[in-house]
Amino acid sequence: xxxxxxxxxRDLRVAFRRWSELAHPLVFFIIVxxxxxxxxxxxxxxxxxxxxxxxxxxxxxSSLLALDGLFRSDADDGTLEQLLLSPAAITVTVxxxxxxxxxxxxxxxxxxxxxxxxxxxxxxxxxxTLVLALVLATPTxxxxxxxxxxxTVSLRRGGSIVGLLVLPLTSPLLIFGARATDLGINGEPTAxxxxxxxxxxxxxxxxxxxxxxxxxRVGLE
Amino acid sequence: xxxxxWFHQLGSPPHVYRLADRLAPWLGTLGCAxxxxxxxxxxxxxxxxxxxxxxxxxxxIHPQTAYVAxxxxxxxxxxxxxxxxxxxxxxxxxxxxxxxxxxWFTFCALCTGAIWGRPTWGTYWQWGDPRIMFExxxxxxxxxxxxxxxxFDDRDKADKVTAILxxxxxxxxxxxxxxxxxxxxxxxxxxxxRFGSPAMTADMLWPFLTMVLAFTLTFYxxxxxxxxxxxxxxxxxxxWLRELAPEGAQ
Amino acid sequence: xxxxxxxxxxRAERCLFEALHFELHAGQLALLVGPNGSGKTTLLRILxxxxxxxxxxxxxxxxxxxxxxxxxxxxxxxxxxxxxLKRDLTVAENLEFHAALWGGQADCREVLADLKLSxxxxxxxxxxxxGQRRRASLATLRVSGAKLWLLDEPxxxxxxxxxxVLRDWTSRxxxxxxxxxxxxxxxxxxxxxxxxxxxL
Numbered sequence: 001x002x003x004x005x006x007x008x009x010r011d012l013r014v015a016f017r018r019w020s021e022l023a024h025p026l027v028f029f030i031i032v033x034x035x036x037x038x039x040x041x042x043x044x045x046x047x048x049x050x051x052x053x054x055x056x057x058x059x060x061x062s063s064l065l066a067l068d069g070l071f072r073s074d075a076d077d078g079t080l081e082q083l084l085l086s087p088a089a090i091t092v093t094v095x096x097x098x099x100x101x102x103x104x105x106x107x108x109x110x111x112x113x114x115x116x117x118x119x120x121x122x123x124x125x126x127x128x129t130l131v132l133a134l135v136l137a138t139p140t141x142x143x144x145x146x147x148x149x150x151x152t153v154s155l156r157r158g159g160s161i162v163g164l165l166v167l168p169l170t171s172p173l174l175i176f177g178a179r180a181t182d183l184g185i186n187g188e189p190t191a192x193x194x195x196x197x198x199x200x201x202x203x204x205x206x207x208x209x210x211x212x213x214x215x216x217r218v219g220l221e
Numbered sequence: 222x223x224x225x226x227w228f229h230q231l232g233s234p235p236h237v238y239r240l241a242d243r244l245a246p247w248l249g250t251l252g253c254a255x256x257x258x259x260x261x262x263x264x265x266x267x268x269x270x271x272x273x274x275x276x277x278x279x280x281x282i283h284p285q286t287a288y289v290a291x292x293x294x295x296x297x298x299x300x301x302x303x304x305x306x307x308x309x310x311x312x313x314x315x316x317x318x319x320x321x322x323x324x325w326f327t328f329c330a331l332c333t334g335a336i337w338g339r340p341t342w343g344t345y346w347q348w349g350d351p352r353i354m355f356e357x358x359x360x361x362x363x364x365x366x367x368x369x370x371x372x373f374d375d376r377d378k379a380d381k382v383t384a385i386l387x388x389x390x391x392x393x394x395x396x397x398x399x400x401x402x403x404x405x406x407x408x409x410x411x412x413x414x415r416f417g418s419p420a421m422t423a424d425m426l427w428p429f430l431t432m433v434l435a436f437t438l439t440f441y442x443x444x445x446x447x448x449x450x451x452x453x454x455x456x457x458x459x460x461w462l463r464e465l466a467p468e469g470a471q
Numbered sequence: 472x473x474x475x476x477x478x479x480x481x482r483a484e485r486c487l488f489e490a491l492h493f494e495l496h497a498g499q500l501a502l503l504v505g506p507n508g509s510g511k512t513t514l515l516r517i518l519x520x521x522x523x524x525x526x527x528x529x530x531x532x533x534x535x536x537x538x539x540x541x542x543x544x545x546x547x548x549x550x551x552x553x554x555x556l557k558r559d560l561t562v563a564e565n566l567e568f569h570a571a572l573w574g575g576q577a578d579c580r581e582v583l584a585d586l587k588l589s590x591x592x593x594x595x596x597x598x599x600x601x602g603q604r605r606r607a608s609l610a611t612l613r614v615s616g617a618k619l620w621l622l623d624e625p626x627x628x629x630x631x632x633x634x635x636v637l638r639d640w641t642s643r644x645x646x647x648x649x650x651x652x653x654x655x656x657x658x659x660x661x662x663x664x665x666x667x668x669x670x671l
Binding site: 005087 | 519521522549552554556557560569
């Protein structure tokens with residue numbers, strides 16, 4: 001537990017020292033969300049129909065941007081191998097890094113999405129469902145992104161390939177999340193997809209750190 | 222855990238190579254023969270479906286390719302996992318061999334699906350169909366695996382990293398399958414139609430099963446041949462290889 | 472006690488070293504010498520648990536190094552060419568992090584004073600010179616409280632003063648029952664009685 005806190009606070013501290021970089025995924029999200037209506041010239045009814053899908057896709061793509069901070073910078077300065085060698089369990093320290101990354105990258109995005117949703121004429125009543133779906137999807141997304149980062153940590157130019165690896169894995173998230181949002185917009189019951197998102201989150205948090213730790217270990221050999 | 226002797230023997234490249242050499246011709250001949258028989262039976266002899274008429278005959282090819290594609294991923298994941306846990310290079314070689322085969326079969330499944338779709342839906346591609354989505358995502362998982370492997374210079378590292386990806390991916394396969402089915406069940410549009418499987422009578426079932434067996438055998442035949450090529454590449458200069466090579470060959 | 476039995480490492484078709492046997496006991500120093508590319512770094516990383524030998528096994532107190540229990544891992548400290556410091560944190564913050572993670576007890580201020588880094592304690596690592604960074608890296612070593620030190624060319628970037636501190640620390644570490652394996656191009660700096668010389 002002490003190790004978790006130590007790694008978590010350290011990562012947060014490091015991230016906030018470079019706070020200008022934290023804004024990149026947020027700006028990217030706003031740009032993507034702006035590009036869609038530009039390209040489609042939709043009516044306001046069409047916007048509402050497309051809205052949840054566009055928002056979820058934009059969020060997925062934006063969250064891929066801040067990957068490097070997860071493992072690559074630690075691998076470059078040698079702190080990652082120290083984490084591997086330390087008496088703390090690597091699965092715990094990895095989970096701490098994933099949590100810090102989620103707080104720093106995903107939470108701001110999750111706060112931004114409802115604002116963008118309003119611009120897509122998504123009714124206020126649907127916002128709680130949207131936010132809940134995003135919150136439930138965040139752990140799984142964090143874990144999958146971390147897995148992509150860990151698998152490519154030893155590659156010199158791993159960035160371009162991570163999207164190809166991670167995006168198929170996140171497709172169930174997209175399906176359940178966007179559908180939940182749509183159901184919320186139409187006023188239909190949303191329990192099913194939300195429960196499924198929660199189940200995925202539980203699965204990801206249980207098994208994810210093991211896979212990520214294994215990938216880190218192989219990457220540092 | 223004491224593992225049986227045959228398991229340890231399976232870790233030896235020369236043993237596997239020779240085993241593949243003996244098995245492959247049988248699988249190949251039987252597989253291709255069954256393909257020919259099944260194709261003629263299904264495409265020419267079996268009676269037309271009363272609903273879908275001649276079009277339904279794609280059922281003798283499309284589901285088989287889709288099923289083999291999924292099996293290929295599972296084979297790849299199991300082989301990778303075995304190779305990772307027990308440090309067997311041959312298992313990793315098997316996973317590497319299965320990947321492009323799986324990708325090709327998935328591609329064929331998508332193509333045959335499109336061929337089926339044209340008369341059924343009026344278009345070649347229907348984004349709403351769960352099977353197309355599933356097969357597309359499966360294809361991406363294969364491509365991702367192959368891309369990741371080729372990004373590494375060190376083959377051992379590539380083996381282990383892609384093993385992790387394959388195992389995570391195989392857990393994802395049923396999740397994707399369930400999620401696209403669920404997604405499709407929400408659609409109400411009458412224009413989006415599933416691949417209606419006609420109720421199969423006996424004279425449709427037999428050619429169907431024949432083709433299933435045919436495709437499976439053909440897959441394993443191709444897999445074994447690729448595995449042999451992969452083993453040769455990995456073993457390089459090994460003495461057992463040189464002994465196998467015909468006189469005068471390098 | 473550190474023991475290496477029949478260690479061999481092959482990279483692709485090339486043999487880096489093979490049939491390596493040695494034993495290191497408390498209070499003993501091993502010096503790893505050899506030309507560039509001879510496998511010193513690889514051997515140190517294997518002893519640290521960051522890599523696997525092609526054949527053979529390395530053990531620490533009887534347990535295989537690649538499979539040590541969590542608390543046993545705390546007994547080993549590896550410092551390679553990388554400094555293991557976050558550049559955006561200050562020296563003091565880096566030391567505190569190491570102490571928290573490794574459960575060490577050495578007083579950070581005292582360690583910094585030894586290394587003449589007290590003034591730099593609250594400076595971010597990215598603003599330090601190469602020599603100061605190397606010293607800060609060594610400071611984390613003392614804070615970790617490890618018994619076995621595995622150091623890969625620790626004198627890189629160190630001036631005479633820094634090297635003297637390193638020698639002093641090594642002596643104190645060995646005197647209190649610690650062990651050390653140091654890869655170096657200048658074995659004479661560390662030579663003392665009872666040194667085990669491993670030539671690759």
